[in-house]
Amino acid sequence: MDNNSSLNSAQQEAVETIGGPVLILAGPGSGKTRVITHRIAYLVKTCGISPRHILAVTFTNKAAREMSARLEALLGEAAKDLSLGTFHAVCARILRQKGQEIGIDPGFTIYDDDDQISLMKRAIMDVGIDPKQYTPRVMLTRVSNAKSQLITPEKYSDMAHSYFEKMAQQCYKRYQILLSQSKALDFDDILMKTVELFNERPETLVRYQTRYRHVLVDEFQDTNITQYELTRQLAGKYKNICVVGDPDQSIYTWRQADIRNILKFEKDYPGAKLVVLEQNYRSTKTILAAADKVISRNQQRKQKSLWTENEKGTPITVVETADEQEEAQFVVSEVEKLVKEHVVSLKDCVVLYRVNAQSRALEEAFLRFGVPYRLIGGTRFYQRREVKDIIAYLRLVHNPHDTVSLRRIINVPQRGIGQRTLDDLLGWANQKSIPAYEALSLAARTEGDIPLAPRSRKTLVDFYDMLKRLVDRSKDLKASEMLDLVIEQTAYEKYLLVEEDGEDRWENIKELSTVARKYDYLDPPDSLTTFLEEVSLVSDIDSYDENADAATLTTLHQAKGLEFGAVFIVGMEEKVFPHARALPPLGDPTEMEEERRLCYVGITRAKKRLYLVRAGRRTYLGNTSNNLPSRFMDDIPQELVKKTGGRPEARTSSWASAPPWKPISPLGTPVANPPPTALKLELRPGERVRHEKFGNGIVVSTSPLANDFQVTVAFDAVGVKKLILSYARLEKIG
DNA sequence: GCCTCTGGATTTTTT
DNA sequence: ATCCAGAGGC
Numbered sequence: 175m176d177n178n179s180s181l182n183s184a185q186q187e188a189v190e191t192i193g194g195p196v197l198i199l200a201g202p203g204s205g206k207t208r209v210i211t212h213r214i215a216y217l218v219k220t221c222g223i224s225p226r227h228i229l230a231v232t233f234t235n236k237a238a239r240e241m242s243a244r245l246e247a248l249l250g251e252a253a254k255d256l257s258l259g260t261f262h263a264v265c266a267r268i269l270r271q272k273g274q275e276i277g278i279d280p281g282f283t284i285y286d287d288d289d290q291i292s293l294m295k296r297a298i299m300d301v302g303i304d305p306k307q308y309t310p311r312v313m314l315t316r317v318s319n320a321k322s323q324l325i326t327p328e329k330y331s332d333m334a335h336s337y338f339e340k341m342a343q344q345c346y347k348r349y350q351i352l353l354s355q356s357k358a359l360d361f362d363d364i365l366m367k368t369v370e371l372f373n374e375r376p377e378t379l380v381r382y383q384t385r386y387r388h389v390l391v392d393e394f395q396d397t398n399i400t401q402y403e404l405t406r407q408l409a410g411k412y413k414n415i416c417v418v419g420d421p422d423q424s425i426y427t428w429r430q431a432d433i434r435n436i437l438k439f440e441k442d443y444p445g446a447k448l449v450v451l452e453q454n455y456r457s458t459k460t461i462l463a464a465a466d467k468v469i470s471r472n473q474q475r476k477q478k479s480l481w482t483e484n485e486k487g488t489p490i491t492v493v494e495t496a497d498e499q500e501e502a503q504f505v506v507s508e509v510e511k512l513v514k515e516h517v518v519s520l521k522d523c524v525v526l527y528r529v530n531a532q533s534r535a536l537e538e539a540f541l542r543f544g545v546p547y548r549l550i551g552g553t554r555f556y557q558r559r560e561v562k563d564i565i566a567y568l569r570l571v572h573n574p575h576d577t578v579s580l581r582r583i584i585n586v587p588q589r590g591i592g593q594r595t596l597d598d599l600l601g602w603a604n605q606k607s608i609p610a611y612e613a614l615s616l617a618a619r620t621e622g623d624i625p626l627a628p629r630s631r632k633t634l635v636d637f638y639d640m641l642k643r644l645v646d647r648s649k650d651l652k653a654s655e656m657l658d659l660v661i662e663q664t665a666y667e668k669y670l671l672v673e674e675d676g677e678d679r680w681e682n683i684k685e686l687s688t689v690a691r692k693y694d695y696l697d698p699p700d701s702l703t704t705f706l707e708e709v710s711l712v713s714d715i716d717s718y719d720e721n722a723d724a725a726t727l728t729t730l731h732q733a734k735g736l737e738f739g740a741v742f743i744v745g746m747e748e749k750v751f752p753h754a755r756a757l758p759p760l761g762d763p764t765e766m767e768e769e770r771r772l773c774y775v776g777i778t779r780a781k782k783r784l785y786l787v788r789a790g791r792r793t794y795l796g797n798t799s800n801n802l803p804s805r806f807m808d809d810i811p812q813e814l815v816k817k818t819g820g821r822p823e824a825r826t827s828s829w830a831s832a833p834p835w836k837p838i839s840p841l842g843t844p845v846a847n848p849p850p851t852a853l854k855l856e857l858r859p860g861e862r863v864r865h866e867k868f869g870n871g872i873v874v875s876t877s878p879l880a881n882d883f884q885v886t887v888a889f890d891a892v893g894v895k896k897l898i899l900s901y902a903r904l905e906k907i908g
Numbered sequence: 909g910c911c912t913c914t915g916g917a918t919t920t921t922t923t
Numbered sequence: 924a925t926c927c928a929g930a931g932g933c
Contacts, residue, residue, distance in 0.1 A: 232922085234922045234923085237922085261922090284923090286923085309917095393922080396922070425920080426922075428921085429923095528919070531919095588909090588910080590909070592910080594909075713923070730920080731919090732920090734922080753919055755919060755920095768920095795917095795918065
C-alpha cells in the first residue's frame with residue numbers, strides 16, 4: 175500500500191511538485207508524515223537525487239526517528255545517507271564542524287535549562303543587581319526571546335529603553351561572556367550561532383547550500399525567527415524548500431514560534447506552490463466536527479475545511495464529576511470498560527491535561543485500580559539530580575572549562591569544599607582571568623597566590639587529582655566505561671544509598687549506564703562526545719514507546735503529533751483549560767486563541783472515542799475552587815454529545831444518586847475508595863441558616879452540582895455568598 | 909562546612 | 924501541596 179498511487183490527489187501533488195518552494199498546509203490526520211517521507215523517496219527514486227543532498231528537519235528526535243524508520247522501509251540502505259534530524263542536532267553538527275570559524279570550540283558543551291539558570295544567576299550577581307528583584311528565570315526568558323529573534327546583546331541595547339530592559343541587556347551581555355568562558359552554548363545559541371556563522375562566512379554557507387540542495391521542514395508553524403532565517407539561508411541558492419505545517423496547531427508561540435513565518439514564506443518565495451491537505455484519515459466525523467467548531471471561534475486564522483470519509487462514530491462523552499479524584503476514577507473505569515469491550519486496546523488510550531500537576535490524581539487512580547499507565551513529562555529523567563550529577567562529571571571530563579558542571583559536583587559527594595573555598599577559588603580565577611580548571615590546577619600545585627587555608631587546599635588538591643585522572647583516562651575509555659569509572663572514583667553509589675530514596679536514585683544511574691552503553695560501538699573519544707551531545711538534546715517524548723501495553727498520561731502539548739483510539743481530556747474547566755493565565759486580566763486574546771488551538775490539538779488526537787471531563791471542585795496548589803465548565807465545551811454542538819454522570823436533566827432538589835457509571839476494579843471486587851456518598855439537600859429557599867464565619871442569613875436559592883450542591887445565602891452581615899454545601903457546614907436555625 | 913527551617917513560587921517546555 | 928533556594932544556627 176505504500177506507493178504513490180495510494181496517495182490522494184492533494185498528497186500526490188505535495189509529493190511530486192519538485193523544484194522550487196512548496197508550502198504544504200496539512201490539517202491534523204491528513205497524512206503529513208506520509209507525504210514528507212514519500213516526497214523524499216520520490217526525490218531519490220524518481221528524480222535521481224542523491225540522499226546526500228537532502229536535508230529534512232523536525233522538531234523532536236521522535237519525529238526524526240519515526241521518519242527515518244519509514245524512509246528505511248521505502249529506500250533501504252540509501253536512507254542512511256539522508257541528513258535527518260532536529261534543528262538543534264543539525265546545527266550542533268554544523269557548529270562542531272565549522273564553528274571554529276567564528277571562535278566556537280568544537281568541544282563545546284550544551285547547557286540545558288537548569289545550567290542556564292545557574293549561569294544567569296551568576297551573570298545577575300556579576301552585574302551587581304539583586305537576583306530577587308531580577309530573577310534568573312525572568313532574565314533568561316528575555317535573553318531566550320532575544321536569541322529566538324536573532325537579537326544580539328548589541329542590538330538589544332538599542333532597544334533597551336526602560337531601566338529594566340537596560341539591566342536585562344547587561345545580564346544578557348555578561349551571560350554570553352560566562353557561556354564563552356565555559357566553552358558552552360545554550361539551546362538558543364546553537365541555532366543563532368549557526369545563522370551567525372553563515373552570515374560571517376558566506377563561503378561556508380555556500381558549501382552547505384550546495385550540500386543540501388533539497389530542504390524539508392516539518393511542523394513549520396512552530397519555527398521561530400531564527401529557525402526561519404536558518405532555512406532561508408540554507409535554501410538560498412536553489413530555493414528547493416518544502417515546508418509543512420498547520421497554523422491551527424501552533425501551540426508554542428510562548429516559545430517564540432511565529433505563525434507569521436507562514437505568511438513570510440509566501441512573500442520570501444514568490445510563486446511558491448501551495449498545497450492544502452484537507453482530508454482527514456484519523457478521526458470520526460463527529461470528532462472532526464467538534465474540533466472544527468472549537469477552532470472556528472478563533473479570529474486570527476485562515477479558513478480551512480477538513481473532511482473525512484470515516485464513519486460518523488459515537489457521540490462525544492461529556493462528564494461532570496465531583497472532584498479530581500472522582501474525575502480520575504471515572505477515567506480509569508472507562509478505560510477498563512473500553513478495553514474489556516474491545517473498543518480499543520490499553521495502549522491506544524490517552525489522558526490529556528493542561529498542567530503536569532493534574533497527573534497526580536490520575537496516577538493514584540491508575541495505581542489503585544491496577545491499570546498499567548505510563549507518564550510522559552513531569553520531572554524528566556535527565557533533570558533528576560543524580561543523573562545530572564553524573565552527567566556533570568562526564569561533561570567536566572570532556573570540557574574542563576565547564577564551570578556550571580564544576581560548581582555542581584565539586585562538593586558532590588561531600589568532600590569538604592564549601593561555599594567559602596569555592597568562592598575563593600573562582601573569585602581568584604576571575605580576578606586573574608584564567609579558567610576555573612586552570613586555577614584549580616595551580617592551586618593544587620601550590621602555585622599562584624590563592625588565599626586558601628591549608629585544609630581547604632588539601633581538599634582541592636584531592637579533588638583536582640581525581641579529576642585529572644578522569645580526564646587522562648577519558649581519551650581511551652568509551653562512554654559507559656567512563657561512567658563506571660566516575661561512579662567508582664566518587665563512590666557515588668555509597669553516597670546515594672544512604673539517602674531516603676537512594677535505591678530509586680541508584681536505579682536511575684543504572685538506567686543512565688544502559689543508555690551510555692548504546693554509544694560503546696563508537697571508539698573513544700567519540701563515544702563519550704556523542705553520548706553527551708545526544709543526552710543534551712533529548713526530551714521525554716523521545717523515549718515514548720508506543721508498544722508498551724499501558725495507557726498514556728501526558729500534557730496536551732506533548733500529545734502533538736500522536737494519535738490514540740480513545741482520548742480523555744480532563745480538567746475541562748475555566749482557569750484550568752483555558753489556563754487562568756490566558757484569562758483576563760492576566761492574559762490577552764492572543765493567549766486565549768492559543769489555548770483554543772491547544773484544545774483543537776487535543777481533540778484531533780482522537781480516532782474513535784473522545785471524552786471531555788471536568789470536576790465541579792478541584793484542589794490545586796493547596797486550595798480548593800469550584801470552576802465553571804470550560805468555554806470550549808460551549809462550542810461543541812449538543813447533537814455531537816452524550817452527557818454522563820453530571821447534572822440531572824430535571825433539577826430536583828432531592829437528586830442524590832450515585833454516579834451513573836460504576837467503578838469496576840480489575841478483579842471485579844469493590845474499589846478501595848468508593849466515590850464519596852452523595853449529599854442530601856435539606857435546605858430550601860427562605861430558610862434561615864447560620865455559618866460559623868459569615869453569621870446568620872437566609873437561603874436564596876440552591877442548585878445541584880455533581881455530587882454536591884451550591885447554596886446561595888444572603889447573610890445579614892456580609893451580604894450574598896455562594897457556598898458549597900459539603901464545605902460550608904451550614905446550620906439550620908429558627 | 910553542614911544542617912534545618914522558612915518563605916516564595918508554582919503553564920505549557922519540541923531543543 | 925510541594926519543591927527549592929537562601930538564611931541563620933550549630
